[in-house]
Amino acid sequence: MNDKVDVLIIGSGASGAAVAWSLADTKMRILCLEQGDWMKQSDFPSNGTDYAAQLFRDYATSPNIRRRPSDYPINDDASPIKVVNFNAVGGSTVMYTAHYPRLHPSDFKVRSLDGVADDWPIDYRVLEPFFTENDRMMGTSGLAGDPAYPAHALMMPPLPLGRTGTKIARTMNTLGWHWWPSDTVLATTEYEGRAPCINLGHCTPACAQGAKASTDITYWPNAIRAGVELRTNCRVREITVGADGMANGVVYYDANDVEQFQAAEVVIVACNGVGTPRLLLNSVSGKFPNGLANSSGLVGKNLMFHPWTQIYGYVDEPMDGHRGPPLCIWSQEFYETDPSRDFVRGFNLQFNRGMPVATEAVNTEAAGLVPWGDGHHDAFRALVGHRLTVGVCSEDLPEEHNRVTLDPVLKDRHGIPAPKIEYTIGDNTNRMLDFAVARARDIMQAAGARHVDVVRPLPLSGWHLLGTARMGNDPERSVVNGWGRSHDVKNLFIVDGSVFVTGGGVNPTSTIQAVALYIADQIKQRLATLFD
């Protein structure tokens, strides 16, 4: 069972799946170890009337609440933003909202353009063909022609504007601000065996229709058909190294919790911006006493989250409410640096539809908008289905004190030390959020919204786990080189959001996957000299 493989990939989520598929055409023996299992659409929350409650149970976004056997605990007490993820085949793409913007060209050159952080060693132009390839594999929907982006094609038409999108669009036109239908990977027509979206209204905790592109239904069927082996319920404890300092395999616990060793010629880590540093820091040896690939001391540092702030209010006319995907339209009006502001970089505004009726009840009660007792029904019925929500996806700059370390006490069920998160929102980002909240209030006011309130930051919003094993040309200032190979261990690659040098101000999955495909392409092009 555990014969040596050519390539061992750890993690089957957004990046691991893309790399596995891309490398499959080399005909190398490729194995992926995934700590979770295959998910079944028939088990997803939208199949039941308790679908809203599942967000607080088996489909909670936080692993600390969800506590599935595949999950590992995370000590995020020292962070205002809590980590959210999912551990299964497809990783967190099973439980994301499928918002699919690309990073902008300026995001790769923030040092050159704005004098902060660092430039990436690669840029938008380098990634463009991989964005395109990934768009085809994941199946993007949207509308070409957004003036906020370089031209790019989309595979399917956009999601409907609906009542909510129309209301926001009219408001944004009044203000003279940009808006555009969001790029998503929700199928709006039949696409590569996926059924089109039927507006279940509950995309994040997995799509029962299968319209949402999670990699278990996009990349993985293709990768497996091409010969990649995917071994589930296998949690990797550490990457091992030989006397030559090269990675020679991993120790993992199999589905029966039995310790196993898997030998490999090449190890590719795709465990996300928290799981990857956790694994590297747990992989200590005489040669690497501070964790694998950590000669720079930067493994786990520079964690970026995109501090998410939500502004919401209620309008008189009925909106889409619980119907339709949350995704709707975005605005990039304030994305690029404007020297007249007191911050650099920017943010993306995302306008969402409503939420399940029961969730709206919970939120309005918690916000004090709906009383207990006799006034409950009148108050709630005046609000339900009338919500407008603006999400601010803000750029946070890399700061070394924002980091992932190993918790000295907390362990997962296999006894592996758990990650500990320490994070504070930086000054630049706080000034950015001040500005963003003011603009979102402008929008709410122009829309005639009442009961406007702000959640800053949204606590359970740590979806975007970036920067903790950054790429760069300088081994003292980065963990991997410009094509994903560890500076320290020449047969070790990292392909997930950990390698981001800066985070931009948009959801990162599209870029994570484009980077993963780029690294896979580099591996293929350099096979003869891969370890030089």
Next chain:
Amino acid sequence: MTDETLTATEIADLRCLAGMIVPASAKYNVPGADDDAIFADLLNSIERDTDHVRAALAALRERAGGSFADLDVGRRGEVAAGLRAEGGVPLAVLTRNVLLCYYRDARVLRSLGLEARPPFPGGHVVDQGDWSLLDQVRTRPPFWRAVP
């Protein structure tokens, strides 16, 4: 290990409080959250939140000076209002459970004009909306920041 079974006193207090959070309404022809079916659903659903619910009920009992359910109606209102004003995670979790169960009851959903069914497989209809609004944005020249 969490003992997921509430005591009879805790159940009586919880039912009483649930009915105060969401009372029945003749105006909307809906039951309260203390309705037999809704409350049974609630008891079956608390699961991993039992510790928080139990903590909230303990705080309620402390304020009541004994059984909350045994208080007269006026005193119950005072105690419940005090508990809500104090807030805290346990009460938030209790209230969340009450509302999640209440707003999936078929009678309640129908009263809101909604179908009492899961989202899948029926889905929902969302209108395309007014795409002509995009004409104004289409005229805007590209404004992404070019990189040398």
